[in-house]
Amino acid sequence: MKLDPVSLRLFVSVIEEGTIAAAAKREHIAAAAVSKRLSELEDLLDAPLLNRTNKGITATDAGLSLLFMARSALNNLNEIVVQMRDYSHGRRGSVQVLANISAVTQFMPALIKSFMDQYPLINIVLQEQKSLGITKAVAENRADVGIFTRLPHGADIEVFPFRTDRLVLLVPNEHLLADRQGVRFADTLDHDFVALRSGTHLNFQLIKAANDLGRSLKIRMEVSSYDALCLMVQAGVGIGIMPQGSADIYKMHGARVVALEEDWANRELTLCVRSREGLSTAARLFVDHLLATPTLCQD
Structure with a gap:
């Protein structure tokens, strides 16, 4: 016995x-x-x-x-x-999430908080990643959910519209462009830039936009986060471009936001999964929450 x-x-x-x-x-x-x-x-x-x-x-x-x-x-x-x-039943579990810096700073904190209020036993593991790496990681099943700025990709994934944001120009208070209400991107290219690090979608987007104008982007410094970008702009190192929602988060006394008058300044953030039907119950609940929860778009 x-x-x-x-x-x-x-x-x-x-x-x-x-x-x-x-x-x-x-x-x-x-x-x-x-x-x-x-x-x-x-x-x-x-x-x-x-x-x-x-x-x-x-x-x-x-x-x-x-x-x-x-x-x-x-x-x-x-x-x-x-x-x-x-x-x-999906009341307990862990969800691996990759998101680019724009999604992490603008949208994810409030969305994760509201989800965890409903499902306190589900653990959300959020990691910031470059957009180009997110689609590959999700396709290879190294993450359950990915959120990235919409771009062409060859990954075998399912994608869903998530949120939109708008890029703006950030300049020091005493800068030549500081008194402008709006500016075309071409007008910024004579000035030094503080840019997000190489490999990010925003870095690629700005370099491409400059190349399309037959110009080059004068990058004086690259940084790894939006808060660092804001600090460097306030210090007078250069000007920068970032999402409006992210700029609103930081209290900046030494810099101001100027509208960027370009169609490409409006961007779409996309959610991706390898297969929505193949998600765990916890991951499926999280995806449903992200897609169903209304969030104000950045205009």
Whole structure:
């Protein structure tokens, strides 16, 4: 005989009820079967567990120790069942998310907070990644969900419209362009730029736009984040271009935002998955939340 949960549960019931008959009634099992289980349990553990008298049954010292351990073991087994059911119903799990810097700074904090308020046992692992790497990672199943700036890709993924943002020009307060309400991109190309790092979609987008005009982008410094870009612009290192929503996050006393009067300044952010039908329950709930939750677009 091996130690099993049924024998432990019957043992606990007998101690709590005080008689085999009462325990048998509680567990919906014949009294003789309960008695047999208890005898086998004592033989297995090679210790007297019960004091049997005409007044009922009490636990021996060994039985009291087993009672404590049995309750703990049964509780742990019940917790296993509960947690596994949580996974199957999507109430528990982990979702791996890759998002570009624009999505991370503008949209993801509020969306993740509202989702975790509804599903506190689902863990969201968010990692910032370049747009070009996100589609590849999702296609290779290294992430459940990806959010990137819309661009041509050859990855075998499913894509869905997510949000839009608009690029603006950020200039130091004393800059020549600071008094303008709006500016064409061509008017910025005589000035030094603080740009997001090479390999990001925004960096590629600005270089392409300059090349389309037969010009080059005068990059004085590359940075890895929008907050660094803002700090460098405020310090007078150069001018920069970033999403309006991200610029609004940072309180900047030494710089101001100027409208960028270009059609390509309006951008679409896209959500991608390898297969929506193939997502785990937790990941599917997260994707549904992202696509259903309204968020104001940046104009």
